Amino acid sequence: MIKYLLGCPSGHEFESWFRASADYDAQASAGEISCPLCGSLDISKQPMAPSIVTKTSVAPRQTNANTNAIPMQSGDAKVALEALRAIKKSIFENSEDVGTRFAEEARKIHFGEAEERHIRGTSTLEEAQSLSEEGVPFGILPALPEDLN
Secondary structure, eight states: OEEEEEEOTTSOEEEEEESSHHHHHHHHHTTOOOOTTTOOSOOEEOOOOOOOOOTTOOOOOOOOTTOOOOOOOHHHHHHHHHHHHHHHHHHHHTSEEEETTHHHHHHHHHTTSSOOOOEEEOOOHHHHHHHHHTTOOOOOOOOOGGGGO
């Protein structure tokens, strides 16, 4: 496993674990990594010092003085995770899965070429960027731990 410090153009930084460096590269190029604060898909690795932990030492936790983020306590993280699960469940129960046709269907709905309805699906990074540039509203659901297993 490898942990990277990642960031977006808005200055948000967050950590994420990957099985290998190649997994980060593949997920980043497929647009599968987004900023948990603003949803940006323009993610890059941030400089970080290597963390070496021995039996007699514990590596200090990295902090970033430039962020206004408030550290989450373990209880807060659990509450947030449960809220995300509830939101995702509601979206899945109340939307139509259009699969890889998401960008096409979202565009049709936005421009009045298809009936208005709630949809979900997948798109490439390029498709998401085009939708954003065209003013087509959409959101990105964050991956939950159970989605990554």
